[in-house]
Amino acid sequence: NDRPTGQPSNPEDLKDSAFLRACRREPVPHTPVWFMRQAGRSLPEYRKLREGIGMLDSCMRPDLVTEITLQPVRRHGVDAAIYFSDIVVPLKAIGVELDIKPGVGPVVERPIRTRADLERLRPLEPGDVSYVTEAVRMLTAELGGTPLIGFAGAPFTLASYLVEGGPSRNHEHTKALMYGDPELWADLLDRLAGITAAFLKVQIEAGASAVQLFDSWVGALSPADYVRSVRPASAKVFDAVAPYGVPRIHFGVGTGELLGLMGEAGADVVGADWRVPLDEAARRIGPGKAVQGNLDPAVLFAPREAVETQADRVLDAAKGLEGHIFNLGHGVLPDTDPEALTRLVSYVHERSAR
Ligand code: CP3
Numbered sequence: 001n002d003r004p005t006g007q008p009s010n011p012e013d014l015k016d017s018a019f020l021r022a023c024r025r026e027p028v029p030h031t032p033v034w035f036m037r038q039a040g041r042s043l044p045e046y047r048k049l050r051e052g053i054g055m056l057d058s059c060m061r062p063d064l065v066t067e068i069t070l071q072p073v074r075r076h077g078v079d080a081a082i083y084f085s086d087i088v089v090p091l092k093a094i095g096v097e098l099d100i101k102p103g104v105g106p107v108v109e110r111p112i113r114t115r116a117d118l119e120r121l122r123p124l125e126p127g128d129v130s131y132v133t134e135a136v137r138m139l140t141a142e143l144g145g146t147p148l149i150g151f152a153g154a155p156f157t158l159a160s161y162l163v164e165g166g167p168s169r170n171h172e173h174t175k176a177l178m179y180g181d182p183e184l185w186a187d188l189l190d191r192l193a194g195i196t197a198a199f200l201k202v203q204i205e206a207g208a209s210a211v212q213l214f215d216s217w218v219g220a221l222s223p224a225d226y227v228r229s230v231r232p233a234s235a236k237v238f239d240a241v242a243p244y245g246v247p248r249i250h251f252g253v254g255t256g257e258l259l260g261l262m263g264e265a266g267a268d269v270v271g272a273d274w275r276v277p278l279d280e281a282a283r284r285i286g287p288g289k290a291v292q293g294n295l296d297p298a299v300l301f302a303p304r305e306a307v308e309t310q311a312d313r314v315l316d317a318a319k320g321l322e323g324h325i326f327n328l329g330h331g332v333l334p335d336t337d338p339e340a341l342t343r344l345v346s347y348v349h350e351r352s353a354r
Helices: 011-016 018-023 044-050 055-059 062-076 089-093 126-143 155-164 172-180 182-206 223-229 231-244 259-264 278-285 297-301 304-318 338-353
Strands: 098-101 105-108 148-153 210-214 248-251 269-271 290-295 324-328
Touching: 011 018, 018 210, 018 324, 044 062, 055 062, 055 089, 055 098, 062 126, 062 338, 089 126, 089 182, 105 155, 126 148, 126 182, 148 155, 148 182, 155 172, 155 182, 155 231, 172 182, 182 210, 182 223, 182 231, 210 231, 223 231, 223 259, 231 248, 231 259, 259 269, 259 278, 278 290, 278 304, 290 297, 290 304, 297 304, 297 338, 304 324, 304 338
Parallel strands: 148 210, 210 248, 248 269, 269 290, 290 324
Antiparallel strands: 098 105
């Protein structure tokens, strides 16, 4: 019986996995570890499998999704798998004309900036993403006792791609709409919340054990603007999936000033980047929530001893916290040596088990 991680193969044991226990702030045998972007370009086996296949095309093929999702679980022995997809997949599924350009990211053919443009954002039906249902079912069968994390982009981050038409440093068109036409902005985010919630429900109903809502770029906002213009939509997503009882993780980059507010949006676990020490992040997030993070992904380019020193700092800051899931402060960088990731997983497991 060679389960990818050597974890229990009995699905009954799933809920007792270190990852789900930590999400629920229960005692764990070791600190669970997974990495945002653990599947992808850092792995040669990923690059080989993706040769000649577009990113979005690969997301629509359950056989590829299953294999790519399992690759880092097998290789690194991480405590959770994250479903291989992209935040723009549900938008593509409802007919928004967009593509993911290599080295660039999502590019939207006709940006959404007017009330008439909103009509292009129809609700998502489960049948629009039947390949997701199929892939999640295949994956959970393969994963056994290793939890599968489903995910989606949060309304603000999705809106940024849709309004800008692609990746953006300053989010100027997005903010122009947010400040200039609050009513249209609220309607845009509300539609995106509906699509996002529907997409997460599909993944949970097919067997995902937890979900992560990525609001990657929301750190561009002040707390007051976040509360007024973004949190209602993110809260709508969290409320919609609350009845399933699976842990809900929320993460964004540069969100030091927003951590508490993001927790209040309805998350059970809040992810922090490396700019705030984990104990301080936990203080800002407040009681009753687990914390995920927060090693700087660039640290993995340093020699092994330095990686361990920095991992120690994260683990030391997490001492005494109820519920810590070790992760990076953002996604694995494409040029990361995969061996460094494998070593880090063992190191965190061994050190936290002592
Ligand atoms: O974490 C995982 O292992 C699951 C896979 C995953 C992808 N995208 C695959 C992907 C996840 C969780 C995402 C989410 C995502 N996509 C986010 C939120 C997470 C974050 O990093 O903040 C965002 C902002 C996007 C939008 C996006 N898609 C970007 C910025 C890029 C990278 C552009 C580039 O080429 O540098 C993508 C493309 C993308 N999504 C790739 C992968 C593996 C690379 C494309 C490829 O391999 O050809």
